[in-house]
Amino acid sequence: MTKRLVIKEAFFTWLDSLRKDYRLFGPAGREIQTAFREISSSEELTMGYASTMLSPGKLFIYKPKEELFTFRAEKEIFIDAPPVPGEKQAIVGVHPCDTNAILYLDRTFLGGYRDPYYEARRKNSFIISLNCSAASQNCFCSSVGSGPFLKAGEGCDILLTDFDDMYLVETISRRAEELFNVRGKAAGRKELNIKSEKELSVLGTIEKKVDVRGLDRLFRANMDHPVWQRTAEERCLSCSNCVMVCPTCFCYNVVDESSIDLMSGRRLRHLDACQDMRFAEVYGGNFRQQRAARLRQFVTHKMNQTGQYGVIGTVGCGRCITWCPTGIDLTEMTKEIQGT
Amino acid sequence: MNPLIPVGARITDIKTEIEEVKTYTVSVDGVFYARPGQFNMLGYPGVGEAPISFSSIGQNGSFRHTVKAVGRVTKFLEGLKKGDRLFLRGPYGKGWPLKKAEGRDVVLVAGGLGLAPMRPVIETILKERPLFGNVTLIYGARNERQILFMEELRRWGREISVRLTVDEVLYPRSWKHNSGLVTDLLDKVRVAAESAIAFVCGPEIMMRFVCRGLIMRGLVQSHLFVSMERRMKCGIGHCGHCQHYGLFVCRDGPVFPYDEVRGLPDGLL
Ligand SMILES: Cc1cc2nc3c(=O)[nH]c(=O)nc-3n(C[C@H](O)[C@H](O)[C@H](O)COP(=O)(O)OP(=O)(O)OC[C@H]3O[C@@H](n4cnc5c(N)ncnc54)[C@H](O)[C@@H]3O)c2cc1C
Ligand code: SF4
Ligand code: FES
Numbered sequence: 001m002t003k004r005l006v007i008k009e010a011f012f013t014w015l016d017s018l019r020k021d022y023r024l025f026g027p028a029g030r031e032i033q034t035a036f037r038e039i040s041s042s043e044e045l046t047m048g049y050a051s052t053m054l055s056p057g058k059l060f061i062y063k064p065k066e067e068l069f070t071f072r073a074e075k076e077i078f079i080d081a082p083p084v085p086g087e088k089q090a091i092v093g094v095h096p097c098d099t100n101a102i103l104y105l106d107r108t109f110l111g112g113y114r115d116p117y118y119e120a121r122r123k124n125s126f127i128i129s130l131n132c133s134a135a136s137q138n139c140f141c142s143s144v145g146s147g148p149f150l151k152a153g154e155g156c157d158i159l160l161t162d163f164d165d166m167y168l169v170e171t172i173s174r175r176a177e178e179l180f181n182v183r184g185k186a187a188g189r190k191e192l193n194i195k196s197e198k199e200l201s202v203l204g205t206i207e208k209k210v211d212v213r214g215l216d217r218l219f220r221a222n223m224d225h226p227v228w229q230r231t232a233e234e235r236c237l238s239c240s241n242c243v244m245v246c247p248t249c250f251c252y253n254v255v256d257e258s259s260i261d262l263m264s265g266r267r268l269r270h271l272d273a274c275q276d277m278r279f280a281e282v283y284g285g286n287f288r289q290q291r292a293a294r295l296r297q298f299v300t301h302k303m304n305q306t307g308q309y310g311v312i313g314t315v316g317c318g319r320c321i322t323w324c325p326t327g328i329d330l331t332e333m334t335k336e337i338q339g340t
Numbered sequence: 341m342n343p344l345i346p347v348g349a350r351i352t353d354i355k356t357e358i359e360e361v362k363t364y365t366v367s368v369d370g371v372f373y374a375r376p377g378q379f380n381m382l383g384y385p386g387v388g389e390a391p392i393s394f395s396s397i398g399q400n401g402s403f404r405h406t407v408k409a410v411g412r413v414t415k416f417l418e419g420l421k422k423g424d425r426l427f428l429r430g431p432y433g434k435g436w437p438l439k440k441a442e443g444r445d446v447v448l449v450a451g452g453l454g455l456a457p458m459r460p461v462i463e464t465i466l467k468e469r470p471l472f473g474n475v476t477l478i479y480g481a482r483n484e485r486q487i488l489f490m491e492e493l494r495r496w497g498r499e500i501s502v503r504l505t506v507d508e509v510l511y512p513r514s515w516k517h518n519s520g521l522v523t524d525l526l527d528k529v530r531v532a533a534e535s536a537i538a539f540v541c542g543p544e545i546m547m548r549f550v551c552r553g554l555i556m557r558g559l560v561q562s563h564l565f566v567s568m569e570r571r572m573k574c575g576i577g578h579c580g581h582c583q584h585y586g587l588f589v590c591r592d593g594p595v596f597p598y599d600e601v602r603g604l605p606d607g608l609l
Contacts, residue, residue, distance in 0.1 A: 108577070108578055116344070280570065
């Protein structure tokens, strides 16, 4: 692991040189909303972005839509597994919350059974994270320990911190050390102190805070708290925006498609949402028929249900608040139950 | 190994059990090892997949599934014939804790189609009868025409105690068993309550009352096990459909200690 200060220009020249072997993805565009997309030059990057609607992990590693296999009918049915995704990709400018979200998705897709499509993309992704220089209105990462600065050694290959016309570049993985050959000034105690000061100053701008201690027990004791029913009735549209923009929501549905002559087709999966009325429907019943129950599933899955992976389900990116048409805020709901 | 790609299997026999319910004997190439209580994702490319429990587990890669035709996949299966292919992934999930049941009295309670996942349990017990104490099966169906595995129930009755009940009696003259809910029969069970173990499978609301009834009769809460049903799309803890307040029913279940699932939100237990 090395830490050095590198002139931004030199860093971006190196990044562009990666395109020989890697497809490059990063935050781009600034007119309306910065979004993660493929770029052909580092000039397209908007590194100082605040937040994006969709997280890089759920765009480029866990794909919103994925073909699981194709099939064709001859005398018998034959199933053809798609080739394992082999392309190398570099994702640059990933904020700490989104980096932690990828670690969360790892728990789902690599924790027990391994999803081969996710696994291949994860291995082929070179992740260059970027500590935040400013927080947005809905960020609450500091309350859940996932930002605004990344704890060293977590989830990425390289970690950047903005030092005005330079980046503090920390190589985390072995492949980063091999790949990152730009020279710079070795960062010493002074630079690391400046880094800590920067972290503190960003921390100071985070307004949204929520105490997540003891939520498991609190929520279990408040399954019938009026906040669920009231928010569901007055504001929740069951539109699923919260789930779709959530970087840790992992749910998917599986769909089979056949050609019109039924001789071939494919099975695919795409993102699904527990806010959908039929998500938990079975023959003869629906375990979350009520809108309030579905809203509670989202909020409790993010804020507790920590038994699932032993970690809290949210990374505090605040997207579900930003993109909720009626501004439902899971931290506010939590606070209402806490009585604070 | 790609766990999302099904393997082909052959239907070697089909038996119509009751209206809309058929048992398919299925065989796959090579060894196939499954435990009672586990399930397969059964389906066909172009149609879809559904979780279906083993209703019997044989040797040499042969096993049975007893399926009620209720929707897209299961209605498609209903149209298949002997010799046809189908596709499956599995076995998945945690099965019944049969090891724990050894040396104890065993109470098995099944409602409706819930007898299907219980059959491999009974078959195992009968094969190793001396390992278990008193074994009682309580089975309830809607009416006489909805009773699964009638011949086997008679046969099992010679080695374990079998008690049948139907919610409504259609043919009072020929029905020699009980009528009413399965919970009414719990009183008749003779077991060493403190050590007995119980496996329960059926509609969730039935399991709720059965578990409460068993506890009232002195059984220990941690000795009760239930098999749960949730919507499932993957069977491997990824798609999230089966989530039950932090649990994945497909991976952490479908058989759960009653303790673990009692009182969870969005459930009936
Ligand atoms: C662990 C486990 C074991 C099981 N074992 C057995 C067994 O041994 N035998 C057996 O017969 N059944 C068993 N089941 C139940 C079986 O898996 C379900 O009935 C399954 O839904 C059947 O699939 P299908 O495609 O035929 O029905 P579906 O088409 O899925 O329809 C089933 C129900 O879901 C609703 N539905 C339909 N489409 C959708 C949709 N897009 N979104 C939401 N809901 C929809 C329908 O209204 C219908 O009521 C088991 C279930 C589980 C979880
Ligand atoms: S909140 Fe809903 S959609 Fe998101 S992971 Fe949980 S169950 Fe799935
Ligand atoms: S069935 Fe997909 S997570 Fe359980």
